[in-house]
Amino acid sequence: MEKTLFIAAALIAIIAPAHAQEANSRPQPVVQPHSIPLPADRPYPGTMLLKVDATDYARGIFRVRQTIPVAKSGKFTLLYPQWLPGKHAPRGAIAEIAGFKPTAGGKPLTWTRQPTDVYAFDIDVPAGTKSIDVAFDFLSPTRTTEGRVVVTPAMMNLQWEQVSLYPAGYFTRGIPVQLDVTLPDGWTGAAALDGLKISGNRYSYAPTTYETLVDSPMFAGKYFRKWDLGQNVTLNVVADEAKYLAANPDHIARHAAMVSEAIALFGIKHFDRYEFLLALSDELGGIGLEHHRSSENSRNPDYFTEWDDNDSERGLLPHEFVHSWNGKYRRPDKLWTPDYRTPMQGNLLWVYEGQTSFWDLVLAGRSGMQSKEMVLAEWATNAATYSVQAGREWRSVEDTTLDPVIAARKARAFPSATRTEDYYNEGSLMWLEADMIIRQATNNGKSLDDFAKAFFGGRSGDWGEVTYDFDDIAATLNAVHPYDWAKFLRDHMQLPGRPAPVAGIEKAGYRLVWRDAPNVYDRDRMRRAKNYDLTFSLGMTIDKDGVAGSILWDGPAFKADIVNGTKIVAVEGMAYSKDRLEAAIRAAADGKTPVKLLVERGGRYRTIDLDYHGGLRWPHIEKSGAGPDWFDQLLAAKRAL
CATH class of the missing domain: 2.30.42.10 (PDZ domain)
Incomplete structure (x- = not known):
């Protein structure tokens, strides 16, 4: 009897909380219908006209007028770009839009923002309407606390995804658009867009696709100069003051050598022309962003005028140039998306960014853009950083490829415990080890150069995109030199708790050592940052x-x-x-x-x-023995061979 009472009491104790919970109000979720058309690979019926008035540089305001053909009446959805190529995250600057007004025939149209997608605008299009006009202002940040500054009294960085919208339901490569931009009087602009016609301060371009437009930003400025680097590559420079444009022939020759080294490495060009866009500025927000036929870059104003003190600054342009092959032409399959609403997945960024970070150092060394001492010093600092990084115990390199979405490069209390975007620099060290494995096994007969030609090759002049996955990477490496590359890549990139990534340095015949004075990379980095790095x-x-x-x-x-x-x-x-x-x-x-x-x-x-x-204690790399100097082999110039 007592046992029966005990069981009954226990059942009541279990069931009672459920009854008590049922007495509370318990709503059901409201089902939100997804009414945004999915992108389809079909041509858009008509060409959009995009007009941007960029003359208000004093207040950093871009005034936008956009004419968009429509095929039918009813609800019409316009999208503001959200997931942006090269940023690997949803960074669209939707918060900076003001005064959004759609009209047709001069009459205002009713619009609403999608409540479950703030980047989507639904517009009611009346019967018989052939096109609608959209007007808005883009209020760019005027100080760094508001975001990246893109307009100063001397220059601006026009990114077309910030000042345009596009119709939902289409691949962006199927949407034609014609750009017309008005610059401040006396300013010069440069962009990798075709069919340019200049009338006063008005720049008009031939129609292109919306995908190409977004991939072809403009730098414009009061103080502008450009140089021909050969191979249909141009260096376009804007500066805070005219004096900072004083590059000498040797400076330009090294940039030209870097271009030649890159083309010698990959064997072909995946562009018909390429425009380096370089801002030398203390005022414009810093940037290093890749595009297929151009790149957005900023360096300190004295990039040329204090050349001997800027060795550590000269790895950015090689990095972004390599991206024309690695990241733009060849792209991880989950990072390629048909529009700027579809989420991107960056699990292979250790190829996209990691191998690019390897090649930027190699090409800088081969071309004379950076000294061998600087190249080795940067690898030393990166290897040393990972030797003391606590976050490696719990987080793999591949997991850090999610960091652009997780953290958006926000400041952190203890970044060595959380890790940051380590797929760049630890990826570089992994690819250094891969190169040394191949060189040593083939007595320098083959190297990662052979992988670059095979993997990033294709049809010369093709500036479309070719996607790849993990198996494609391993297969191409095995074709260069048979090895268990799948295990190598997975162990290095997908497993936490790995040893410090010094194997590539050691296979090159060097070792990581500690000295009581900073290496040249750390010395330059501390001077630029005006800090004192006592990490080690x-x-x-x-x-x-x-x-x-x-x-x-x-x-x-x-x-x-x-x-x-x-x-x-x-x-x-x-x-x-x-x-x-x-x-x-x-x-x-x-x-x-x-x-x-x-x-x-x-x-x-x-x-x-x-x-x-x-x-x-600061890290250095020194020769470890009397064997061959594999770094000399790696950094030897190829363009004359």
Whole structure:
């Protein structure tokens, strides 16, 4: 009897919460119909006209007028680009649109925004309407806290996806559009669009596809100069002031050599012409973005005028140029999308960006854009970074390919624990190892150069897209040199907890070592950033004002509860200076003396004794033995062969 009562009580205890929950109100979700037409591979009936008035550079406002043919009356859906090629994430600047007004025959049309897709505008088109007009303003950021600045008193970066819409239901390659842009008086513009006609400050282009338009941005500026680099490649430069355009013949010759080295590497060109768009500016927002026949690049104003001090700055243009082959012509199958609403999947970005990061260093070295010392120093710093990165224990490189969507490059409290977009630099180190495996096995008879020709080849002049998947990569590598490449790639890119990626450096006949002075890459990087990078000693960086950042997970600073934003006020009882901190770190190398700091955060002060005795440490690469220098083989010029 007691057993029966116990079971009954237990059942009541289990069932009672369900009855209590049923007494509460319990709504059902409202089903939201998906009413946006899916993209179809068919021609759009008519050509859109896009007019952009870019003359209001003082306020950074672009005034847009767009005429769009329509085939029938009823609901017509226009889309603002959301998922943007090269950004690998939904970064469309929809929040900067103002004054959206559709009309037909001068009469306002009713419109609503799709509640489940804020990038979609539904417009009621009256019977008999052949085309509609859309007007809006794009209010570009005027300071960095609002976003990337694209307009300054001296230049602008016109990205057509920011100042246009397109009809839903079509592949963007099937939508014709004709561009007409008005620039400020006296400014010169450059874009990889065809059929240019200039009338005063008005630039008109021949009709093209919307896909090509979005892939062909413009740089324009008051101070402009261009150089022919050969091979139908042009370097177009805008600058904050005219004096920064003073490139000498050797500077241009090295850029031309880089172009020749790239074409020698890949064997053919997947463009009829190519336009480097380069801004030398402290005011325009920084950018490095690839396109098929052009690239958007920005560097410091003294890129040319202080050439000898800018070696570390010269890897960007090779990187974006390589993307014409790797990323634009050959593209991972899940990164190619028919429109700018379909989500992209970047799981193979360790090829798209990682191998490009390998080739940008190689081409910079082969062409003289960067010294061998600088190339090796950058690999040294990257390898060292991953040797102390806690996030590698739980997160694979391939998982970081989701970071553009997860984090959109936002600042983080402890990036060494979360990881960031490591598919770039760890991808580069993996491809270095792959190159060395092939070179050593074939006695330098083959290399990753052979993969580049085979994988990124095809028909010369074809600037369409050819997609690939993981198996295509492994198969092409095996055709160059038989090896278990599928396992190699999966182990390196898809597994967490991997050893530090130094195998490529070691196979090249070098080793990673530590010295008490920075390598040339770190030296230049710290000078540019105006900070002091002590990642490999105290486990933090310190800016020009003594404020700590980039705290290394489980490093000495971390263990002392120093976080980003902590200000170092004093060292050993004296006001903070870089020299005093260096002296304290050197003194602590005796194994017993702590590094004594007075720090402040949020108005609270405290004294810290940092228990660190390893001295000043920066990574370097040095020759490890008497064997062949495989880095010399890798970085040897090819264009004259």
